[in-house]
Amino acid sequence: xxxxxxxxxxxxxxxxxxxxxxxxxxxxxxxxxxxxxxxxxxxxxxxxxxxxxxxxxxxxxxxxxxxxxxxxxxxxxxxxxxxxxxxxxxxxxxxxxxxxxxxxxxxxxxxxxxxxxxxxx
Amino acid sequence: xxxxxxxxxxxxxxxxxxxxxxxxxxxxxxxxxxxxxxxxxxxxxxxxxxxxxxxxxxxxxxxxxxxxxxxxxxxxxxxxxxxxxxxxxxxxxxxxxxxxxxxxxxxxxxxxxxxxxxxxx
DNA sequence: CCGTATCCTATATGATACTG
DNA sequence: CAGTATCATATAGGATACGG
Numbered sequence: 001x002x003x004x005x006x007x008x009x010x011x012x013x014x015x016x017x018x019x020x021x022x023x024x025x026x027x028x029x030x031x032x033x034x035x036x037x038x039x040x041x042x043x044x045x046x047x048x049x050x051x052x053x054x055x056x057x058x059x060x061x062x063x064x065x066x067x068x069x070x071x072x073x074x075x076x077x078x079x080x081x082x083x084x085x086x087x088x089x090x091x092x093x094x095x096x097x098x099x100x101x102x103x104x105x106x107x108x109x110x111x112x113x114x115x116x117x118x119x120x121x
Numbered sequence: 122x123x124x125x126x127x128x129x130x131x132x133x134x135x136x137x138x139x140x141x142x143x144x145x146x147x148x149x150x151x152x153x154x155x156x157x158x159x160x161x162x163x164x165x166x167x168x169x170x171x172x173x174x175x176x177x178x179x180x181x182x183x184x185x186x187x188x189x190x191x192x193x194x195x196x197x198x199x200x201x202x203x204x205x206x207x208x209x210x211x212x213x214x215x216x217x218x219x220x221x222x223x224x225x226x227x228x229x230x231x232x233x234x235x236x237x238x239x240x241x242x
Numbered sequence: 243c244c245g246t247a248t249c250c251t252a253t254a255t256g257a258t259a260c261t262g
Numbered sequence: 263c264a265g266t267a268t269c270a271t272a273t274a275g276g277a278t279a280c281g282g
Contacts, residue, residue, distance in 0.1 A: 157254075157255090158254080158255070159255095186255085186256060186257075186258095188255080188256070188257085189254090189255065189256075192254095192255095213262085
């Protein structure tokens with residue numbers, strides 16, 4: 001039933017306060033996964049190339065430090081948007097990929113883009 | 122042309138780096154408008170009731186302080202998502218409303234909700 | 243190559259008191 | 263009623279050095 005939620009049903013649920021803010025609001029949860037200075041930019045790079053290596057990400061994202069790239073990736077991984085595969089070679093080799101969960105999010109970004117093209121100067 | 126951008130055209134634009142991160146990415150811009158602890162919750166309340174008064178918002182949003190409510194509303198106003206009308210009466214009376222720009226964003230939140238219902242545990 | 247550890251700074255958020 | 267002013271605190275982000 002949830003999967004087939006119509007737009008009209010959704011607006012009614014909002015008004016009925018079905019999505020309280022106490023951890024039950026999907027929009028709040030998703031926004032929190034994308035908070036911070038670097039998260040979306042990392043996802044953006046992985047939309048272009050996935051899997052992608054740690055060093056490649058750092059090179060493509062101007063200004064990011066090891067510390068921030070690592071912590072951002074760890075959080076995205078914890079939220080299930082990104083997966084990490086480590087190859088135990090010398091030299092070490094790690095690949096990050098978008099998960100299906102993240103890929104299913106692309107239409108949302110598409111909708112955001114269409115909105116932005118109309119409403120952002 | 123931008124308004125009729127198809128999903129396929131959009132994914133291609135991403136790969137072509139049309140939306141660089143230097144202020145040209147609509148998703149990044151929109152996400153920045155929704156950053157912070159209280160912004161979405163304020164918008165949520167205004168989806169339920171609009172126009173709504175300052176005191177009503179403060180009452181409905183548990184834990185928010187005058188300071189944060191004011192600064193969040195000012196930023197939402199600056200970004201054009203919320204409008205403010207002041208009635209010069211005694212006692213003072215101010216009404217906040219969602220703008221058309223914000224209302225056009227509702228389908229985006231709907232898409233985010235549908236995603237969340239499937240992918241957030 | 244892919245990080246972690248440590249320390250430091252900047253920004254966001256919060257508490258309290260007060261005013262047009 | 264709807265804020266502002268001020269000060270305090272917490273969290274995010276950044277710089278640098280070093281390790282498996």
